[in-house]
Amino acid sequence: MKRAWIISLSLSILILACGGVSVYFISDSISEELRATAALTEPLSAEDSEEKVSKKTKDIIYESQKLVVQIELEDGSIGSGFLYNDQGDVITNAHVVANSNEVKVVTADSKEMQGSVIGVSRDTDVAVVRVPGLKGKEPLPIRPEGGAELLDEVLALGSPLGMQNTVTRGEISGLNRNLNIDPFEYKDVYQISAPISPGNSGGPLIDSHTGEVIGINSAKLGKESIGFSIPIASVLPMVNNWSAEPMKSLPDFPELTDNQPQSPVTGTPTEQATYLVHYFYDSINQGDFVTAYSLLGSTQQEEMSFEEFRSGYYNTLSVTVDNLVADPIDEYVEVTVFLTAEETKDGEVQVKKYKVTYPVKFENKSMKIFKGSGKELTSEEEEE
Known part of the structure; x- marks a missing residue:
């Protein structure tokens, strides 16, 4: 029996922070x-x-990280996305690219490319960016039908606090959660225990056993370790339509102009x-x-x-x-x-x-x- 959980608490929408961060043993x-x-x-x-982490899991992480990108806007804000088809189309959150037509995309190996926003929803926190430089590249495998079950093991990829190619592990800890974060509605989303922080927005949620993308990491509840991911199957028809017929005019998000972080980290x-x-x-x-x-x-x-x-x-x-x-x-x-x-x-x-x-x-x-x-x-x- 489905159970809806409506949350009116203040939720932190996570804008992806990226970049290569550096540490080294000094002596x-x-x-x-x-x-x-x-x-x-x-x-x-x-x-x-x-x-040890199983070799299969390590292989999944290694292959997946190469297809997760950083998205940079002119105002300095940063988000992430992942390649989902061979046309060079990248799925991300709408709040990551809101009010932008062109963005810069940085790949895991630090190559910079230009991307155009070809679709963005006013209601669902999903958008698609077309990156010609990624055309012909094999995308991440997507689970087109069916969903995750409670306690399924997952991997969350993204760039929390500016650390690109970060991977965290967790489980599906809740199903059919319903949230409202103006202007978006999150319906029947996954609740996940994999830690996410500012910077994970738009990154993929991956089944740790199959390597398939099952969700889009999108929001976090306050300072708690409770994250939410939009099921990929629920938005595939919409993003496929944008890929086939890009939007001629993109919607505006005046309510996000003053709220978006202006710093990449x-x-x-x-x-x-x-x-x-x-x-x-x-x-x-x-x-x-x-x-x-x-x-x-x-x-x-x-x-x-x-x-x-x-x-x-x-x-x-x-x-x-x-x-x-x-x-x-x-x-x-x-x-x-x-x-x-x-x-x-x-x-x-x-x-x-x-x-x-x-x-x-x-x-x-x-x-x-x-x-x-x-x-x-x-x-x-x-x-x-």
């Missing part, structure tokens, strides 16, 4: 010691340090720096060194190749953030991280503690972490 002696292997959104505990610099550092270590624990390397500042990438970066983690089993302190200083945030690393040496597992400090600041409108200093802690220092 060569530390980076040579550290490497890790599992966990998607949280560092591994001792109990589950041997559990939301949250204070300290909050962004904290999120960024945790994401870096999550990527290392995931074994996703490509993403971790992409988070380095340009000077670090010039000084060190990807192969050199990855080789520094050959002997590391896991890295756990024990404590993190972020202090804003002038034009950067100084981040100090206390770490516990499980490492192998001569076939034995050793547990070591480290303290790493580095500046986190903006580079080309994206927050990055720059080279600092680090050291291994002695037993006496650990107790202080």
Whole structure:
């Protein structure tokens, strides 16, 4: 029996923040010691340090990320979308591209392309952007019929707080939810437990077992970890129609003009720096060194190749953030991280503690972490 949940509380519509963010272990002696292997959104505990994300899931993530794009508007606001057909058409939220005809699209490998809005709804928070540069590229698989069930495992892709190619895991925690966020109505949407933050809007919700897109991540309830995703099957007829016959005139959204964030990243610099550092270590624990390397500042990438970066983690089993302190200083945030690393040496597992400090600041409108200093802690220092 369907159950409607009408929410009149203040809801945060999420405008996708994007960009390559950068973090790096600062000391060569530390980076040579550290490497890790599992966990998607949280560092591994001792109990589950041997559990790995299945290769199939990793493959799904890898293939999907290449087809999720960042959408930039002239006013500085940013959203995301995903390729859904071979004509170069990208699905996103209407609130992401509201009041815009032309947008800039940035792919996962940082290529910039121009896109034209060819369809946008006044009632449903859905829009389509045509990107000629993506024409002929194989799109994400879409589930055209049927929906998700309670507790189905899902992946939410997007760029929360400016961190492009972020992936979080969760479940379908509710069905047939009904919301009103002026001017849009969200009918029979999914409630999801996968964490989403400002920046996920327009990104795909993917079945973690099949790799199919089942929804469009669109809104979040206040500061709680309750997100909402529009079922893709419910809007496919509309977006297919726009692809076949683009709209000749796009609707205006005067009510959104003053409400849209004017910054590509939301949250204070300290909050962004904290999120960024945790994401870096999550990527290392995931074994996703490509993403971790992409988070380095340009000077670090010039000084060190990807192969050199990855080789520094050959002997590391896991890295756990024990404590993190972020202090804003002038034009950067100084981040100090206390770490516990499980490492192998001569076939034995050793547990070591480290303290790493580095500046986190903006580079080309994206927050990055720059080279600092680090050291291994002695037993006496650990107790202080």
